[in-house]
Amino acid sequence: MLRTSTRSSEASFDVFGAGMRPPANETDEDKARRLEAEREALRVSKTIDAALLEGKKVLERKKRAVKILLLGQSESGKSSVLRNFRLAFTPRYFESERVLWRTVIQLNLISSIKKILNTMHEEWTEAESASSPTMLTSQHRRLSLALSPLLAFETSISQLIASDAGGNGYGVTVRPGGGWKDRLTASLGRASGAAPALGVSAEPPTGGSGQQDPTQVTQVLAACRDNIIALWEDDAVRAVLAERDVDLVEEPGFFLDDTPRVTALDYVPSDRDIMRARIRTLGVEEHSFVTESGFRAGTEFFITDVCGSSHQRSTWIPYFDDVQAILFLAPLLFWQSLDEDTKTNRVQDSLELWREIVGNPLLAKTAFILLFNKKDILQAHINAGVVVKKYVPSYGERANDVPSVTKYFRDKFSAYLRKFSPEPRPFIFYETEAIDTKSTAVILGEVQEQIIRNHLKDLDVM
Ligand SMILES: Nc1nc2c(ncn2[C@@H]2O[C@H](COP(=O)(O)OP(=O)(O)O)[C@@H](O)[C@H]2O)c(=O)[nH]1
Ligand SMILES: [Mg+2]
Numbered sequence: 001m002l003r004t005s006t007r008s009s010e011a012s013f014d015v016f017g018a019g020m021r022p023p024a025n026e027t028d029e030d031k032a033r034r035l036e037a038e039r040e041a042l043r044v045s046k047t048i049d050a051a052l053l054e055g056k057k058v059l060e061r062k063k064r065a066v067k068i069l070l071l072g073q074s075e076s077g078k079s080s081v082l083r084n085f086r087l088a089f090t091p092r093y094f095e096s097e098r099v100l101w102r103t104v105i106q107l108n109l110i111s112s113i114k115k116i117l118n119t120m121h122e123e124w125t126e127a128e129s130a131s132s133p134t135m136l137t138s139q140h141r142r143l144s145l146a147l148s149p150l151l152a153f154e155t156s157i158s159q160l161i162a163s164d165a166g167g168n169g170y171g172v173t174v175r176p177g178g179g180w181k182d183r184l185t186a187s188l189g190r191a192s193g194a195a196p197a198l199g200v201s202a203e204p205p206t207g208g209s210g211q212q213d214p215t216q217v218t219q220v221l222a223a224c225r226d227n228i229i230a231l232w233e234d235d236a237v238r239a240v241l242a243e244r245d246v247d248l249v250e251e252p253g254f255f256l257d258d259t260p261r262v263t264a265l266d267y268v269p270s271d272r273d274i275m276r277a278r279i280r281t282l283g284v285e286e287h288s289f290v291t292e293s294g295f296r297a298g299t300e301f302f303i304t305d306v307c308g309s310s311h312q313r314s315t316w317i318p319y320f321d322d323v324q325a326i327l328f329l330a331p332l333l334f335w336q337s338l339d340e341d342t343k344t345n346r347v348q349d350s351l352e353l354w355r356e357i358v359g360n361p362l363l364a365k366t367a368f369i370l371l372f373n374k375k376d377i378l379q380a381h382i383n384a385g386v387v388v389k390k391y392v393p394s395y396g397e398r399a400n401d402v403p404s405v406t407k408y409f410r411d412k413f414s415a416y417l418r419k420f421s422p423e424p425r426p427f428i429f430y431e432t433e434a435i436d437t438k439s440t441a442v443i444l445g446e447v448q449e450q451i452i453r454n455h456l457k458d459l460d461v462m
Pocket of ligand 1: 075076251252275278279329376434
C-alpha cells in the first residue's frame with residue numbers, strides 16, 4: 001500500500017531537523033568523530049559532483065567534436081590513413097612518435113628475414129627427408145646461422161610491445177589503447193638512460209634489460225647488414241622463395257629493399273617509411289586529439305580505428321552511434337583473397353562489407369567517403385599484365401586499365417549504396433595511396449574540411 005505523508009512543511013522540517021541534531025549527551029570525542037564524518041561526507045559529495053560535471057563536460061566535448069570511423073577489411077589501410085591524418089593535422093605529435101616507428105620498422109624487417117630463414121629450413125628439412133637436391137649450399141647455412149640472433153630480438157621486442165596480444169608468429173600485433181607506445185617509450189628511455197632521441201649514432205648499450213632492449217637491435221641489425229643484403233640478393237634463395245610461393249615484396253611492412261638505410265645506426269624513418277610500417281591492432285582503438293593545423297585548427301576529433309578481420313566485425317556496432325563520417329577503405333586488389341579466408345576475394349569482401357554498412361539504420365545520417373586505397377599496387381599489377389577478367393568474369397571485355405577498373409568498381413559500390421541505404425544519400429570517393437603522404441594530405445584536407453563544415457551546420461553554429 002502506498003502511504004501518503006502529511007505535506008505540512010513544519011512537520012517535515014521538524015522530523016528532518018531532529019535527525020540532524022547532535023545527540024544531547026554527545027561527548028567531545030563523539031563530536032570530533034561526527035564532525036569528521038560530516039566533512040568526509042561533504043568531500044565525497046563534492047567529488048561526485050565534480051565527476052558528474054567532468055562526465056558531462058566530456059559528453060559535451062564529444063558532442064561538439066568531429067567523430068570519424070575508419071572501416072574496411074584487414075590491411076585496407078585504415079591505420080595508415082589515421083597516421084596520415086595525424087601527420088597532416090597534428091604534426092608535433094606525429095614527430096614525437098617517430099622514434100617508436102623505428103623499432104616497428106626494424107621488427108618488420110626482421111619478420112621478413114625470419115620468413116626467409118624459415119622457408120630455407122623447410123627446404124632443408126624436406127631435402128633431407130626425401131634425399132632430394134636443393135639449391136641451398138653450406139654458404140646459405142652460414143648465412144642462416146649468422147642472422148639467427150635477430151630472431152631472438154624479434155621475439156623479445158614483440159613480446160615487450162605486444163604485451164599479451166599474441167599474434168600469428170610473424171609481424172607485430174598489439175592490443176588497442178596505445179599501451180605498446182608507452183612500453184616502448186619507457187624501454188627506449190631506460191636503455192639510453194634518458195628520453196629517447198633520434199639522429200645520434202647510438203653507443204653500444206651498457207645497461208638495459210638484455211635482449212629486450214630495443215636499442216640493442218639497432219647495433220645487431222647494423223652488424224648484420226651485409227649478411228641481410230647477401231641473403232636477399234641471393235639467386236638460390238629467391239628461387240626457393242618463389243618455388244614455395246613466399247612473396248615478401250607483396251606483404252605489408254616490406255623493408256628488405258631498404259636494408260642499407262634501415263640498418264644504419266643513425267636511421268631515422270621517413271614519413272613514407274612510417275606509412276609503410278605494419279603493426280596489427282587487435283580490437284577497436286579510439287583516438288582523440290585536437291588539431292594543430294589545417295582547416296579550423298583547434299577542432300577536436302575522435303577517430304575510431306577498428307580491426308578489420310572478418311571475425312572482429314561484430315565489435316564495430318557500438319561505435320556507429322553519433323559519427324559524422326565513415327572513411328571506408330576499399331583497395332581494388334581483385335586478384336587477392338583474404339588472409340583469414342583464402343576463398344574470399346578481397347574486393348568481393350569489401351563490397352559485401354560496404355553493403356552491410358550502408359544498409360545499417362544506425363548510420364542512415366552518416367556521410368560516407370569511399371577510399372579506393374593502394375592505387376599504386378593496382379597500377380603496378382595492371383602494368384605487369386594482370387588480367388581483370390580472369391579474376392572477375394563479369395568484367396568482360398572492358399579495357400584492362402586502371403581508369404576502367406576503377407570505374408567498374410565505383411559503379412558497383414555506388415549501386416549498392418543506392419539500393420541498400422535506408423534513405424538516399426551522396427557519397428564521395430577518392431583513389432588514394434596512403435603511403436604517399438603528400439597526395440593523401442591533400443585529400444584528407446578536403447575530406448576534413450567538408451566533414452567539419454557539415455558538422456558545424458548540424459550543430460547550427462555556421
Ligand atoms: N603500397 C601501398 N601500401 C599501403 C597503402 N596503404 C596502406 N599500405 C600498407 O598496407 C599495410 C596495411 O595497412 P594498415 O593501415 O595497417 O591497414 P589496416 O589493417 O586497415 O589498418 C601497411 O603495411 C601499409 O603500409 C597504399 O596505398 N599503398
Ligand atoms: Mg589497423
